[in-house]
Amino acid sequence: MNVLDHVYTVTFVLLGMAVLLTLYRLVRGPSVMDRILCLNATSVLLISFVAVEVAVRGDSAYIGLVITFALLGFVGSLTAARFAERRAHDRG
Template identity: 70%
Template sequence: MTVLEWVYAATFAMLGVGVLFALHRLVRGPSVLDRIVCLNAVSVLVVSAIAVGSALRGGAAYVGLMVTVALLGFVGTLTAARFAERRAHDRG
């Protein structure tokens, strides 16, 4: 195993741990806004994992997938934040 393969393996491991921590906070989050931030963090980590996998394979075939996941994460975060804001405004 070359040094670069070790770096890719370590990067995937760290991204996996980050996703686990974010999912843990998503489940235990004390507020809706914490959960929204965690969903955004998970989408960023997924895009990062796709980018590392694309670099490992040496191609740019997954750029469209990365852009799609990033845009879905962004739009989902905006929608959830807007919903949380309206919900907080309606409560008083």
């Protein structure tokens, strides 16, 4: 194993820990906006995970998957934020 393999391993471990921490905050989040932010952070972490996997394999076949995850994460976060804003506006 060379140094780059160790770097990839550490990167995957750190990304996994970050996903676990954001999922914990997703469950424990005190407000809806915290949960929306955690979903957005989780989608960014998943995109990062796939991007590192692309770098490890050296295969660019998953670039479409990265772009799709990015667009779905953005649209999902935007939709959830607009829904939360309307809900807060309706409450008063």
